[in-house]
Amino acid sequence: MVDDSGTGDPAHGAESGEDAPQEVKRRLRRALRGARRARYAGDAGARRREEEASRILAAASGIVADVAEEVARADRDPVLVACFRPLPTEADVMPLARALAEAGAGILFPVATGGEELDWVLWDEDETAFAPSPADGFGAEPTGDRLGAGALATTHLVLAPALAVDRSGTRLGHGGGYYDRALAPARVRVVAVVHPTEVLAAGALPREGFDRPVAEVLTAEGLERVGDGTGA
Numbered sequence: 001m002v003d004d005s006g007t008g009d010p011a012h013g014a015e016s017g018e019d020a021p022q023e024v025k026r027r028l029r030r031a032l033r034g035a036r037r038a039r040y041a042g043d044a045g046a047r048r049r050e051e052e053a054s055r056i057l058a059a060a061s062g063i064v065a066d067v068a069e070e071v072a073r074a075d076r077d078p079v080l081v082a083c084f085r086p087l088p089t090e091a092d093v094m095p096l097a098r099a100l101a102e103a104g105a106g107i108l109f110p111v112a113t114g115g116e117e118l119d120w121v122l123w124d125e126d127e128t129a130f131a132p133s134p135a136d137g138f139g140a141e142p143t144g145d146r147l148g149a150g151a152l153a154t155t156h157l158v159l160a161p162a163l164a165v166d167r168s169g170t171r172l173g174h175g176g177g178y179y180d181r182a183l184a185p186a187r188v189r190v191v192a193v194v195h196p197t198e199v200l201a202a203g204a205l206p207r208e209g210f211d212r213p214v215a216e217v218l219t220a221e222g223l224e225r226v227g228d229g230t231g232a
């Protein structure tokens with residue numbers, strides 16, 4: 001039934017497109033990106049980010065211990081962890097990536113394919129060069145053999161970038177849908193990594209059918225379970 005009452009019924013706004021989830025997400029992304037630039041751009045922002053990177057590493061000690069245990073248990077293929085090469089105003093996960101590599105994990109980074117999917121490259125700290133991605137907005141990405149778009153299905157853990165996460169487990173990314181697509185077929189522990197102010201109240205972010213919830217969120221303030229902690 002079409003609501004033409006003009007009374008402010010939420011269904012009315014949804015039907016006219018005003019509060020469609022994609023529109024709400026767009027507005028939230030704009031605000032969150034602005035807040036990120038204000039807090040993390042420039043010299044003072046870079047210092048804040050660097051100081052937070054060591055606290056992110058400390059907060060992730062349980063993750064590093066879990067991965068080290070998995071490495072000790074696994075007697076065959078390498079234990080893989082997907083990470084991301086942070087853009088200058090994203091939370092800096094590189095010290096954590098190095099710690100996970102030292103614990104014996106193989107670290108994957110996403111690369112653009114030119115299409116709707118991401119591909120994944122295995123990182124070697126001493127050998128792998130990062131070069132600017134040919135795709136807009138992707139930042140630097142590693143050069144090297146590509147493992148294929150399905151690589152997350154074989155990972156032990158995915159550290160996912162986000163602009164924000166809410167306490168029901170909904171993750172808001174940059175809007176490409178890349179992580180939602182990559183995670184759709186993968187039953188894997190997903191930990192989003194964001195700045196402390198980007199962990200929002202449950203329900204603050206709209207969730208659509210294809211949005212893949214996360215089980216945990218990692219910030220400089222700690223590692224927090226969100227939703228029911230299973231990523232459901």
Ligand SMILES: Nc1nc2c(c(=O)[nH]1)N(C=O)[C@@H](CNc1ccc(C(=O)N[C@@H](CCC(=O)O)C(=O)O)cc1)CN2
Binds near residue numbers: 174
């Ligand atoms: N460090 C890092 N690497 C990453 C990601 C990330 O979020 N962080 N990605 C995570 O997926 C992928 C790249 N993400 C991208 C996501 C969207 C757009 C993009 O062009 N977005 C549009 C629409 C944004 C909007 O609707 O607000 C745009 O900016 O015009 C580009 C890259 C892979 N690598």
Ligand SMILES: Nc1ncnc2c1ncn2[C@@H]1O[C@H](COP(=O)(O)OP(=O)(O)OP(=O)(O)O)[C@@H](O)[C@H]1O
Binds near residue numbers: 174178
């Ligand atoms: N599993 C999927 N299969 C096909 N298309 C998808 C899937 N998931 C998301 N999309 C498409 O991607 C678009 C962007 O999704 P969304 O706004 O949730 O991105 P995001 O989660 O912020 O971005 P990202 O995952 O790259 O960080 C959606 O409008 C949808 O059309």
